[in-house]
Amino acid sequence: MHSLEPLFFPASVALIGASSDPERIGGRPLRFMLEAGFQGRLYPVNRSGAQEIQGIKAYASVLDIPDAVEHAIIAVPVPGVEAALRECAQKGVRVVQVFTAGFGEMGAEGMALQNRLVAICQEAGMRMVGPNALGLLNPSTRFFATFSTALNGLQPRSGVIGLATQSGAFGSATYGMATLRGIGLSRVIATGNEADVDVAECIDYLAQDPETRVICAALEACKDGHRLRSALKKAAAAGKPVVLMKIGSTDVGAAAAATHTGSLAGNDAVYDAVFAECGAHRAASLEEMLDIAQLCAVLGHLPPNEQIGIMTGSGGIGILMADNATESALSLPPLDAGTQASLRELLPYAVPANPFDTTAQVTAVPDGIARTIELMLSPEAPYGTLFAYLAHVGLSPQRFQATEQRLIEIRRANSQRALVVVMLSEAGVTERLGAAGIPVFGDPTRAVRAIAGAARMARLRQQMQAAVDSPIALATDPLPRVETEAQAKALLSQAGIPVLPEKTCTSAAEAVAAARAMGLPVVAKIVSADIPHKTEVGGVMLGLDSDEAVAAAYDTLLSRARTHAPAARLDGVLIAPMVRDGVETIIGVHQDPVFGPMMMFGLGGTTVELYRDVAFASAPLSDAQALRLIDSVRASALLKGWRGAAPGDLPALSEALKRLSEFAVRYADQLAGIDINPFVVRAQGGVCLDALISIR
Amino acid sequence: MHSLEPLFFPASVALIGASSDPERIGGRPLRFMLEAGFQGRLYPVNRSGAQEIQGIKAYASVLDIPDAVEHAIIAVPVPGVEAALRECAQKGVRVVQVFTAGFGEMGAEGMALQNRLVAICQEAGMRMVGPNALGLLNPSTRFFATFSTALNGLQPRSGVIGLATQSGAFGSATYGMATLRGIGLSRVIATGNEADVDVAECIDYLAQDPETRVICAALEACKDGHRLRSALKKAAAAGKPVVLMKIGSTDVGAAAAATHTGSLAGNDAVYDAVFAECGAHRAASLEEMLDIAQLCAVLGHLPPNEQIGIMTGSGGIGILMADNATESALSLPPLDAGTQASLRELLPYAVPANPFDTTAQVTAVPDGIARTIELMLSPEAPYGTLFAYLAHVGLSPQRFQATEQRLIEIRRANSQRALVVVMLSEAGVTERLGAAGIPVFGDPTRAVRAIAGAARMARLRQQMQAAVDSPIALATDPLPRVETEAQAKALLSQAGIPVLPEKTCTSAAEAVAAARAMGLPVVAKIVSADIPHKTEVGGVMLGLDSDEAVAAAYDTLLSRARTHAPAARLDGVLIAPMVRDGVETIIGVHQDPVFGPMMMFGLGGTTVELYRDVAFASAPLSDAQALRLIDSVRASALLKGWRGAAPGDLPALSEALKRLSEFAVRYADQLAGIDINPFVVRAQGGVCLDALISIR
Known part of the structure; x- marks a missing residue:
């Protein structure tokens, strides 16, 4: 069993700091669960000694509960948190959520307090979410262990998308947008300060959770790259799409500034690379994250390739979608000749290009829309995804009824390819098509962009499968000091990087002899550990094509170095062949x-x-x-x-x-x-x- | 009066080809208007001689109508269109919409037919929309002169956004999305084949139409650049935001291929430039177009600058919005010192940065949200737009009531700056705030992008105001033949472009003398009208730094030219100073x-x-x-x-x-x-x- 299982599926739950006021932080989780009908055992705990809280028998301490407690929520003021946690440890609680804020996020003193909490948990083998956590939801068991006010207006809908965020506000925003859109969620968790459980571990949990089929997550910082990579790979191996947001710039720290590469690595380029390597999609907005997650949830799989076909009754919308597709790196191959011939037979007046503009006359052909779609999804057709632009017919469910049924049949016969309908439609139509695995989008551009993200994820995952992990052991020998270009190149040469046959010379005569040996023209550079940026002191001379020029360059470089950096240790002058091609x-x-x-x-x-x-x-x-x-x-x-x-x-x-x-x-x-x-x-x-x- | 006024405000309308079947193209406009209660006079016309159609007295010809007819709709099969149009001309109809398709869009024969329609209209001084037009809507008078089935599911809502599209399907899609979102429209028109009236002229109409305050338009091709520019400038001068879509690639035609510049001008770069110069925003999707249009409609003005402030209860959402803003070229200046001090007094625990993270504790301060917003909009604050991220409080209208009132007051006191609320909310809350000039967005990223588009439009319009038109007359003198580099440079020099003191030489000795006169090193190039791409034949030699080198280059270039292009006319060798800097x-x-x-x-x-x-x-x-x-x-x-x-x-x-x-x-x-x-x-x-x- 995954160690986070009691987070989402506890048989018994203690609410430490439970409040009779259903509007207070300590009162809300109890109210939410009582209203929703959570079936587990709930134990309110409050030092006040109240006999009952919100109608449930209450206890003064978790130790007084005459039952095992799997999951405890701590919502008491900062000074009481440590004692409450110790009691949980003593009680044998499996997982604790600490809602209380005022720890690591408040500076060094708070961090010291937070570290004490971690020590208590480690000693007891107890897992902790938080502190400063907003809580979690498991809609399938109505376990609403959160104080988020988002639940005041919105009841969660059970579904297949799991959501893990670090920031509670981010989690609430995503939860709210998803629920307003009618998207069902399997689990939702906000990890807060991540003193113990982090988003990566939640992704790891969701990757093995049978009710979760698509994973959404939002990170502000990642402390353990190995854990994140491994969780993302586990999700990919389980065939679960992962859509992530990474907010804010990376703090690359002091080590990075040492090189030019390090400075370029800031600003998320490293996160982009890691996400792509682990087959996850990085979304730039909440809406994009939900669009792709919902698309994947409805489809139940990723599009098998990045080739799309477009069937449209409107030339203009077809061109718009083709433009959007090209911008999003999707391709629009033509149909095979056989299918083109069949389409010509069906709709003689239309040219079977891609996008295929059926014009409005398709509605005059019996079953015209469905037959066109069926042909464009024929086994010979190259499209991993077929978009059908059907204007606003979904707003007239009765007129659409026959076509709707046919689309559902066609989808059943094409379970590995994506059929995406773009139209305005009533919720009922969208829901029925969705249940049959057909995503419906209102905006053509959003439809194309969502498929582009999902299809790219599929490609990344195919690349992952082809990759073979060949672990490389850390070397035990210490690297030599590397202070000069010559030393750096010597080391790289050992690593198998081609370098030129160069020579560090300590006299003009030696330089001339070296240049002759390697062939003119040559390059000369000053060699000094104290002059890392040679060009700034005029320490590089190119195109030396005679003995005289080499000898003169030797002297010039030494004298320039002495002028510009009188204290620099000079190892000599590097002579190297001049490369002018490439x-x-x-x-x-x-x-x-x-x-x-x-x-x-x-x-x-x-x-x-x-x-x-x-x-x-x-x-x-x-x-x-x-x-x-x-x-x-x-x-x-x-x-x-x-x-x-x-x-x-x-x-x-x-x-x-x-x-x-x-x-x-x-x-x-x-x-x-x-x-x-x-x-x-x-x-x-x-x-x-x-x-x-x-x-x- | 604008010549298109009778398009939208006719006192009397004839429907030629009117049908008793309310589902047919000739039946729908009548049905829509009867259902909606259009107050003008409607005259169905059908050759069949029916006494009445859909309960209205009918006529066999428009000439039989015992009343003036301002606006006629022609929805008869192709063979009957010309005769119907002649009768309209005879009747003195002011504007005609031709719904019938099968004209210019069907090739040369259709184009010939279409040109005959144009000639009839021109002779009669009658304006024509179409052929192949989908119709138009004027919600304020319930004039629904269209056969778009989008009206089956969606009743238009009256508002301030005018919409003109070339493609009917594009118009239906935009109309449908707008109406589903509750966006009100002033006028909607689809221009079809644009044999006479085009989108540019509709923009010109909307620019002077008092009920239209924001203009949306979609073009596939523009035939008259002058008309489009002038319409867009008129809209800008009227202070009406314009949001445009340009679909598909430009066909730059044969003239363009003559130069490298021409090939780069394809793919819409020219449209981008023209739209920007005319102060219009080009949207990449229907949703973006509607987001910006609705934003502008609610605000009633453009944001005065591209500087934004962000007030948020969630650090994570604040960072996301700041990232989005930076990507969209908005800036996030800090608050002035005085306002910072006031904010510190109000919320002592928070750091008054931008984004300003109030944390959830702001809710514990009486009137905390409103007072924070008020301070961040103080006269000293630099923000043209202030975003307030309020999570999901709009889903609990009662809890939000007091804040809602305060926001409306604050907006009233800041009528020139934009206050944009980002939150999940019920329709009623969004509507009330919208009526008070406060746009509400659910997705933070879309809010930022919409403001970025609107603020950029404001900047473009400020630049337009600074521009002074100084018309330049066409020259009457013919340009000389320009076949060689030397001739081209001579002409450019006359135009005031600096060129080097170059010389075309016809002997090695002349070349040497020229090189000496201008100073070594020089460049030598072959001069021939038959060799436009000199480098491909080795026709350029650089860095000639001696008399010998110049003389040798002269001979080499001539011999290379004779080898590679034996038939080429050779004018000689151009000698020019060598430029190595810059x-x-x-x-x-x-x-x-x-x-x-x-x-x-x-x-x-x-x-x-x-x-x-x-x-x-x-x-x-x-x-x-x-x-x-x-x-x-x-x-x-x-x-x-x-x-x-x-x-x-x-x-x-x-x-x-x-x-x-x-x-x-x-x-x-x-x-x-x-x-x-x-x-x-x-x-x-x-x-x-x-x-x-x-x-x-």
């Missing part, structure tokens, strides 16, 4: 404090800074993951034969990403970050031209 | 077939192609418009001191844009397009390095 890329490693080593990829030039055109992925990377990381950067078009240029060696690039990712995992506990900038991708191979490694 | 930009002119000369601006490199980071604006440009065009390109950050580089000479760039725009207007009837690529912006000045001019 495309510059940036490869980075960011040691995320929550999610561990993350790989970053972007193109050189202005694309990273100006357009934030970079992507992140968890290390280690497989070949396929490395190629996907590259592809997810828009500017990677420059590597694929841009405007007639020779294509870059993508296998060499992905190999470098993969090797660096393995290195990043092996030394995850020692590395703070790595920037390879640039890594030049050539027609044959690729090479690191400059690198910075930051050790913790 | 930032490359692209300036273009696109002669749009609908909207006339449009200016294009983008940066060099990959930003234009890869990220479509270009912007368009109508010619001619003022200084301010030129600077805004530059600013609207994201990559223009590269011109403003990017990463420590010297900033570019923006005044020189905007001067070049302005001069080229004036040239484009002066020769609008002769030019097909211009590409200046690159125009190099230097620390001092700017210069055109290459140009292509395409003459019609």
